[in-house]
Amino acid sequence: MNLLGLLGLLSLPVIIILHLLRERQERHTVSSLTLWAWLKPEVRGPRPRRAPWNRVLALQLLAALFLTAALVNPQLPLPLPPLQADRLILILDNSTSMSATDALPSRLAVAQARAAARLAGLGSSDSAALITVSPTARRVGDSAQSGLVPLGAELAQLQAAGVGHDWEGALALAAASVVPSQNNRIVVFTDGAFEFPNSLQAALPAPVEWNLVGEPQSNQAVVALAARPTPSGAQQVFARIANFSALPAQRLLTLLADGAAIDSSQLSLAPSGATALAWTLPPGARAVEVRLASADALPADDVAALGLSNPPVDALLVSREVVAAADRCGGKDRTPVERALCATPNLRLKTLHPETYVGYEPHDLYVFQGWLPAAWPTGGVLVIDPPNDNPVLPAAESAPFTGALPADPLLADVNWTNIVLGSATGMEADWLSPVYARDGQVVIWRGVTGVTRVVVLAFDVNAGNLAKRSAFPILVANAVRELLPPLPESIQPGESVALPSAQVFPALTLTNPRGEAREFGADRPMWLDDTTRAGLYLLEGLTPDGSARTVGFGVNAGSADESDLTRQATPAFSIAPPASAPPLAALPLADLWPVFVLAVLVVVFLEMRVAWK
Amino acid sequence: MWFKDIFRRLSGSAPPERDAVKSEEASDALDDLSFLRRLDRLTLRASRYLRGDALAAGQRPSLRRLPSNDFREHRLYLPGDDLRHVDWNASARAEHVFVKLGERPKEAAVHILLDNSASMNWGQPSKFWAAKRLAAGLGYLALSHGDRLAIAPLAEGRPLFGPSHGKGRIPAMIRCLRELPLAPRADFPAAARRYAHRPSRGGLVIFISDLLGVSDLASALDYFPLPKWQALVLHLLHPAELAPALRGEIELEDAETGAQANYDLTPAVLEQYTFHVRAWCESVERACYDHTAAYARLLADWPIEQMVMPYLRRRGMVATA
Numbered sequence: 001m002n003l004l005g006l007l008g009l010l011s012l013p014v015i016i017i018l019h020l021l022r023e024r025q026e027r028h029t030v031s032s033l034t035l036w037a038w039l040k041p042e043v044r045g046p047r048p049r050r051a052p053w054n055r056v057l058a059l060q061l062l063a064a065l066f067l068t069a070a071l072v073n074p075q076l077p078l079p080l081p082p083l084q085a086d087r088l089i090l091i092l093d094n095s096t097s098m099s100a101t102d103a104l105p106s107r108l109a110v111a112q113a114r115a116a117a118r119l120a121g122l123g124s125s126d127s128a129a130l131i132t133v134s135p136t137a138r139r140v141g142d143s144a145q146s147g148l149v150p151l152g153a154e155l156a157q158l159q160a161a162g163v164g165h166d167w168e169g170a171l172a173l174a175a176a177s178v179v180p181s182q183n184n185r186i187v188v189f190t191d192g193a194f195e196f197p198n199s200l201q202a203a204l205p206a207p208v209e210w211n212l213v214g215e216p217q218s219n220q221a222v223v224a225l226a227a228r229p230t231p232s233g234a235q236q237v238f239a240r241i242a243n244f245s246a247l248p249a250q251r252l253l254t255l256l257a258d259g260a261a262i263d264s265s266q267l268s269l270a271p272s273g274a275t276a277l278a279w280t281l282p283p284g285a286r287a288v289e290v291r292l293a294s295a296d297a298l299p300a301d302d303v304a305a306l307g308l309s310n311p312p313v314d315a316l317l318v319s320r321e322v323v324a325a326a327d328r329c330g331g332k333d334r335t336p337v338e339r340a341l342c343a344t345p346n347l348r349l350k351t352l353h354p355e356t357y358v359g360y361e362p363h364d365l366y367v368f369q370g371w372l373p374a375a376w377p378t379g380g381v382l383v384i385d386p387p388n389d390n391p392v393l394p395a396a397e398s399a400p401f402t403g404a405l406p407a408d409p410l411l412a413d414v415n416w417t418n419i420v421l422g423s424a425t426g427m428e429a430d431w432l433s434p435v436y437a438r439d440g441q442v443v444i445w446r447g448v449t450g451v452t453r454v455v456v457l458a459f460d461v462n463a464g465n466l467a468k469r470s471a472f473p474i475l476v477a478n479a480v481r482e483l484l485p486p487l488p489e490s491i492q493p494g495e496s497v498a499l500p501s502a503q504v505f506p507a508l509t510l511t512n513p514r515g516e517a518r519e520f521g522a523d524r525p526m527w528l529d530d531t532t533r534a535g536l537y538l539l540e541g542l543t544p545d546g547s548a549r550t551v552g553f554g555v556n557a558g559s560a561d562e563s564d565l566t567r568q569a570t571p572a573f574s575i576a577p578p579a580s581a582p583p584l585a586a587l588p589l590a591d592l593w594p595v596f597v598l599a600v601l602v603v604v605f606l607e608m609r610v611a612w613k
Numbered sequence: 614m615w616f617k618d619i620f621r622r623l624s625g626s627a628p629p630e631r632d633a634v635k636s637e638e639a640s641d642a643l644d645d646l647s648f649l650r651r652l653d654r655l656t657l658r659a660s661r662y663l664r665g666d667a668l669a670a671g672q673r674p675s676l677r678r679l680p681s682n683d684f685r686e687h688r689l690y691l692p693g694d695d696l697r698h699v700d701w702n703a704s705a706r707a708e709h710v711f712v713k714l715g716e717r718p719k720e721a722a723v724h725i726l727l728d729n730s731a732s733m734n735w736g737q738p739s740k741f742w743a744a745k746r747l748a749a750g751l752g753y754l755a756l757s758h759g760d761r762l763a764i765a766p767l768a769e770g771r772p773l774f775g776p777s778h779g780k781g782r783i784p785a786m787i788r789c790l791r792e793l794p795l796a797p798r799a800d801f802p803a804a805a806r807r808y809a810h811r812p813s814r815g816g817l818v819i820f821i822s823d824l825l826g827v828s829d830l831a832s833a834l835d836y837f838p839l840p841k842w843q844a845l846v847l848h849l850l851h852p853a854e855l856a857p858a859l860r861g862e863i864e865l866e867d868a869e870t871g872a873q874a875n876y877d878l879t880p881a882v883l884e885q886y887t888f889h890v891r892a893w894c895e896s897v898e899r900a901c902y903d904h905t906a907a908y909a910r911l912l913a914d915w916p917i918e919q920m921v922m923p924y925l926r927r928r929g930m931v932a933t934a
Binding site: 052 | 733823862865867870873885889
């Protein structure tokens with residue numbers, strides 16, 4: 001309502017004054033006023049004017065009133081059908097528990113079917129957005145950009161993958177997907193098998209509708225599987241089996257090493273209890289699996305796997321201080337840098353003098369100490385004490401660094417107490433970012449240039465006492481882990497894993513738990529995202545020297561959060577629209593100005609007809 | 614739009630009545646004189662007792678018999694009588710010389726006093742336009758039947774035409790009427806007194822006026838007594854003066870004085886106006902009859918030939934020749 005529109009009422013006296021003026025101007029000449037001299041005195045002479053009421057004046061006043069009403073724009077709650085387009089925001093729980101088969105074919109499939117039905121009910125002017133929750137919130141698509149049909153296709157392709165729920169991110173994405181001018185509604189499809197964080201009971205700009213699928217089910221799962229090498233070279237495997245049921249359960253457990261069953265036992269699981277098991281595997285086992293027979297409601301967590309072998313890292317150290325050798329870790333009189341690199345697990349070190357660097361073979365990791373090549377090699381590069389005059393990492397004098405640097409994984413477990421560092425070289429490359437500063441001078445940098453990841457230790461390790469402390473091999477190991485992430489033993493469904501580089505395996509074959517093989521060449525992606533199926537993933541490849549190697553990692557779906565299918569209740573929280581938003585039950589306020597404008601047009605038309613008649 | 618004429622007054626445009634009255638229109642009143650020829654069979658009725666010039670070539674019968682060849686009676690010869698009128702046969706039978714007496718036609722003096730005040734210049738057609746046509750018609754009757762004609766505007770009080778007689782003066786009369794100017798005002802009694810006091814043998818005096826603003830008509834008519842004068846008052850009005858087509862609150866302006874007054878013209882007021890105008894006309898007519906003046910009320914939009922002359926004939930003011 002616009003109260004300033006009431007100023008339009010000032011037009012009413014203006015119209016009356018105009019009519020009075022018009023009447024006053026009506027003068028007629030007569031032959032003589034003596035003919036009128038006999039009229040009664042009260043009708044003669046000037047006297048206060050009266051408004052000349054007629055139909056024209058009445059219609060004009062009525063038009064002015066309607067126009068004023070249109071300017072004020074009153075609103076009335078009318079039971080009119082909403083003219084706004086519908087905006088449907090679908091939040092789909094795609095966690096591992098949604099792959100439970102109590103609702104055939106699965107909870108996720110049922111949720112997908114219900115979501116597809118909601119999409120099918122939208123009109124041409126409506127729109128929808130699709131958001132998944134697990135393992136991290138992700139906006140899959142939006143029909144405002146792609147249309148409803150592509151969004152439905154993306155919905156159908158979703159798979160249950162991931163442990164845990166990112167409700168905070170999902171609700172934030174939903175709030176961001178709200179279109180204020182449309183009739184928004186958030187629909188959550190989930191099985192309710194989670195604990196909703198109380199801290200997220202914030203208001204959303206749209207009403208939330210919960211759509212639950214599945215029923216509470218009993219379930220047994222391998223919730224933990226780990227391995228530890230023994231001093232003798234054997235692997236000790238630990239497993240934890242949990243029973244998420246109010247009833248005792250009997251399950252047959254089988255242990256497999258490299259695909260061969262080496263143990264099998266009948267487990268008796270107490271109600272809501274858990275059993276821990278341990279095995280010692282002979283040396284040489286590359287992968288281990290634990291399986292529970294006779295599938296329950298959630299088969300995905302009945303299997304767990306571990307990869308026990310990682311591909312070696314081929315490192316090349318180029319320094320004037322070292323002796324050229326093909327396998328330096330086995331030699332003697334090693335420099336501190338050589339000792340730190342050789343202390344890194346699963347790393348093979350080759351050393352070179354800078355003069356013989358030309359014509360080198362490709363390596364996973366390059367370590368340049370006191371020297372830099374004319375161009376960056378491909379892969380990870382650790383630079384120690386860079387020279388001042390080099391073409392790829394020019395040195396520069398810089399102002400003292402006064403900023404604060406956050407804790408960095410590169411410095412994890414590095415104790416800088418009582419460590420004296422040599423003078424550091426200033427860097428001017430804009431692709432480098434500081435990691436650690438000492439006495440106002442940045443001493444550790446990291447950055448990415450082209451396809452090369454670089455960590456720079458900009459000081460002489462021999463000048464201080466760092467090389468004599470345990471912090472140095474830890475720092476080097478952290479740098480190697482950052483430059484060449486190792487293949488994990490196991491991950492959770494939906495997580496990404498870094499593939500071995502083409503220098504290690506020029507050709508690589510990935511076999512998933514269903515036995516489906518996938519070939520990777522030299523132009524392989526850095527990360528593998530297709531890890532939705534639980535089980536053992538095997539990577540088979542040929543090393544540059546022609547030897548075949550097989551490594552693996554497990555994708556384990558079992559967890560206390562996802563495997564507990566007994567928790568099936570409506571979420572004990574309520575998400576209400578903000579106070580500023582119109583209440584859901586309230587009738588929409590309809591603007592009445594179009595009605596008044598139409599009335600103005602009608603009255604003006606009538607006035608013109610009357611005035612011109 | 615409805616407001617297009619709100620500031621009409623500021624723009625200086627004249628009201629419709631003023632637009633209708635144009636000087637060119639008044640001058641065009643005598644352009645079409647074809648109706649005059651069709652008035653030949655009519656003549657003004659004048660009293661036999663009016664003094665006329667028997668020596669002139671008039672057509673009106675004289676009360677006195679003069680020596681004439683047209684014998685009616687005899688009288689004794691008086692010195693100075695024309696010997697051509699001596700009836701020698703009758704004188705031979707008697708001892709006296711007899712002169713033959715007979716009727717000799719005389720002329721009548723017709724005076725037309727035309728009101729040329731500004732109040733006459735009103736209406737569509739204007740009263741001045743109708744008055745000039747009426748004066749032309751009456752003057753044509755006088756000149757074509759041997760009467761002596763004089764035309765005087767009331768504002769002047771003296772003749773601008775005549776006294777003249779004979780058909781040959783008709784063009785001059787028309788020219789005089791065509792060039793007759795309008796005057797801002799006219800004092801009817803003063804003009805009547807001034808005209809009556811001129812050396813004259815009297816005659817038929819015809820007043821053509823709307824008589825608006827004439828406060829003392831009786832005293833004006835007193836200057837024209839019988840039998841020297843025969844007064845005829847032609848009261849010329851406009852139909853819009855009898856029944857004005859005005860409504861609402863209106864500011865009226867006097868065409869002659871320029872005075873203004875506001876009136877709320879409701880139907881009741883207009884009815885009252887009509888009543889008073891009719892009463893005023895009756896008072897004028899009564900004053901005329903009280904002073905032995907003939908009265909006839911004419912309307913400006915009446916055609917001369919079809920309505921005015923028949924009406925005057927019925928009122929005995931004109932007759933068939």
